[in-house]
Amino acid sequence: MNSSEMPATRPAAQPELMHAAPGEAKAKIRVLIADDHVTVREGLVAMIGRQPDMEVVAEAADGRAAVSAWLAHQPDVCLLDLRMPILDGVATIGEIRQLAPAARIIVLTTFDTDSDIANAIKAGARGYLLKDSQREELLDCIRRVNGGETCIPPALVAKLAAGISNEALTGRELDVLSLLARGKSNKEIGANLYISETTVKSHLRSIFTKLNVLSRTEAITVASRRGLVKI
Incomplete structure (x- = not known):
């Protein structure tokens, strides 16, 4: 107001x-x-x-x-x-x-x-x-x-x-997560960050482990709930 x-x-x-x-x-x-x-x-x-x-x-x-x-x-x-x-x-x-x-x-x-x-x-x-x-x-x-x-x-x-107890995401992992939340594919994430798709997949595996999730959708949901990304 x-x-x-x-x-x-x-x-x-x-x-x-x-x-x-x-x-x-x-x-x-x-x-x-x-x-x-x-x-x-x-x-x-x-x-x-x-x-x-x-x-x-x-x-x-x-x-x-x-x-x-x-x-x-x-x-x-x-x-x-x-x-x-x-x-x-x-x-x-x-x-x-x-x-x-x-x-x-x-x-x-x-x-x-x-x-x-x-x-x-x-x-x-x-x-x-x-x-x-x-x-x-x-x-x-x-x-x-x-x-x-x-x-x-x-x-x-x-x-x-x-x-607090969960392992913190790195800056690059947060970058990947942010693009993931915007609906970008692995290829598009790699192009945006100037890294290979293989590297993107490696970051995603680490993100899934740290957030204790099994899918891209679950990762976005958990990250949003924790205030790591906005959707």
């Missing part, structure tokens, strides 16, 4: 206090929401606004606005989409973490390839959730990350571990 459709940031409200117990007062968890889809932001604002221990202090429609909003409002937790205009999620995490290494950021996205998860965690995300997660799962993740924990669902941890 065009970030001009709404202000990049929502003015911070005056901090409110909630009573955790008689004689005690606890500040609400201050949340920044960064997502380029206005309907997603509105839904999250409404959901978080209903929680007695949370409040949304700012919104951002792109990565650059998210960094500015973080600087202006210093939220406790940032909910961040992975794919955004101007500055993507991973780059946004990197910039925020350069400014504040202890920043608590949760990636909330539709993308779950092992490369997406790994890149976000390497950049410094403290949580990673998919947008189809249950409401209580998201709210629990916000509270846990605010408390200093890391929050990644077991299924995504398993996917990340599987990707």
Whole structure:
């Protein structure tokens, strides 16, 4: 969406206090929401606004606005989409973490390839959730990350571990795989890369072994799921 459709940031409200117990007062968890889809932001604002221990202090429609909003409002937790205009999620995490290494950021996205998860965690995300997660799962993740924990669902941890444990493809194998995903034949791959068909077949055997697949179609499917190629 065009970030001009709404202000990049929502003015911070005056901090409110909630009573955790008689004689005690606890500040609400201050949340920044960064997502380029206005309907997603509105839904999250409404959901978080209903929680007695949370409040949304700012919104951002792109990565650059998210960094500015973080600087202006210093939220406790940032909910961040992975794919955004101007500055993507991973780059946004990197910039925020350069400014504040202890920043608590949760990636909330539709993308779950092992490369997406790994890149976000390497950049410094403290949580990673998919947008189809249950409401209580998201709210629990916000509270846990605010408390200093890391929050990644077991299924995504398993996917990340599987990707890390597999032997990495070489640059040339990735070139071959990319052309394979575009529907090129062995002869066409060889012509594009200036290598023989025999060499192409050798690379394909290595690719199949590393991806633990038996066919070209399966190799493309697995590679796409891991974020190695786009189809």
